[in-house]
Amino acid sequence: GAGVxxxxxxxxxxxxKYVELRCDPISGxxxxxxxxxxxxxxxxxxxxxxxxxxxxxxxxxxxRFFAVRPEGSVSTLKIQRTERGDSAVYLCASSLSGTASGxxxxxxxxxxxxxx
Amino acid sequence: GQQVMQIPQYQHVQEGEDFTTYCNSSxxxxxxxxxxxxxxxxPVFLIQLVKSxxxxxxxxxxxxxxxxxxxxxxxxxxxxxxxVGTYFCAGLNNFNKFYxxxxxxxxxxx
Numbered sequence: 001g002a003g004v005x006x007x008x009x010x011x012x013x014x015x016x017k018y019v020e021l022r023c024d025p026i027s028g029x030x031x032x033x034x035x036x037x038x039x040x041x042x043x044x045x046x047x048x049x050x051x052x053x054x055x056x057x058x059x060x061x062x063x064r065f066f067a068v069r070p071e072g073s074v075s076t077l078k079i080q081r082t083e084r085g086d087s088a089v090y091l092c093a094s095s096l097s098g099t100a101s102g103x104x105x106x107x108x109x110x111x112x113x114x115x116x
Numbered sequence: 117g118q119q120v121m122q123i124p125q126y127q128h129v130q131e132g133e134d135f136t137t138y139c140n141s142s143x144x145x146x147x148x149x150x151x152x153x154x155x156x157x158x159p160v161f162l163i164q165l166v167k168s169x170x171x172x173x174x175x176x177x178x179x180x181x182x183x184x185x186x187x188x189x190x191x192x193x194x195x196x197x198x199x200v201g202t203y204f205c206a207g208l209n210n211f212n213k214f215y216x217x218x219x220x221x222x223x224x225x226x
Contacts, residue, residue: 002225033214042122042204042216043159056213081189105206105214107158 004108006092008069012114013082021077021111032075033105034067035091039110043091049075082115120207123215130225137220139205139225142176148181148188153219154201162190162203195224 004022011068013019025032030051035043045059052072060066069075079086089110095103119142129135139148144220147166163172165181165188172179178191186205192199202219209215 013131035216040218042218044216045214048213058213093159104161104164105159106161107151109158 004092004094004106006090006108006111008111009109009111010114012116014116015082015084017115018081019079019082019113021079021090021113023075023077023092023094023108025073025075025092029073029094029096029106030102031047031094031095031097032069032071033093034075034077036095037089037091037110046077079113082113084115086116087113120205120217122205122220125218126169126185126221126223128223128225129195131197132194135195135199135222137190137203137205137222138149139188139190139207139217140205141186141209142210144185145210146185146210148208149206149214150179150188150190151204151206151216152201153204157201159204188205192222195222197224197226200224 007022034046034048036046037043046056047060047067048056049069052069063078067077089112091110092108093105095105097103121140127135128188149164150162152162153159163179168185169183170181176193180189191192202221204219205217206214
């Protein structure tokens with residue numbers, strides 16, 4: 001595709017609910033990243049995929065967060081039992097080959113998650 | 117743990133004045149990238165620095181990577197209103213993980 005796309009653009013949910021956020025990376029990019037950005041802060045690393053596998057998931061805050069990329073393209077970030085503190089903009093980025101070569105990361109527009 | 121600090125948090129300048137933001141890491145970085153995020157937008161890649169002491173220029177923007185590869189700076193000469201946004205550095209550590217700074221929000225008054 002032309003760029004990284006993310007859906008939905010906005011998600012409002014109630015505390016305790018389950019949400020899924022989707023990322024569609026640039027075609028041909030093997031690396032995919034999820035970040036979380038709170039107001040006035042820089043993107044906070046969550047997880048990095050190289051192909052289908054999670055190469056680094058050390059940024060996931062707890063076991064309520066999980067992400068998959070079953071076919072090495074689209075990725076879904078899943079959050080169980082959402083809490084108000086999960087409210088943030090969730091950014092997805094993709095790059096051609098991954099962080100080992102310090103590739104340019106292309107960011108999607110983000111999903112703004114609000115937990116009431 | 118790994119930290120990338122960025123200062124200042126905010127900078128207000130008159131159009132035509134210069135602007136500099138600084139990025140400091142607690143550990144040596146493999147490389148550093150700079151991004152610009154416009155209000156309401158997402159981070160957009162500006163440049164990557166890899167070598168110790170490297171300096172790169174993009175028109176009015178000058179990027180430097182420190183000799184010890186632990187700090188970096190972005191300098192904008194003669195700011196314009198189109199420069200408004202938040203500038204982030206992102207350091208890649210030796211374990212191939214990116215750490216973003218908290219950003220410097222630049223406001224340019226016409």
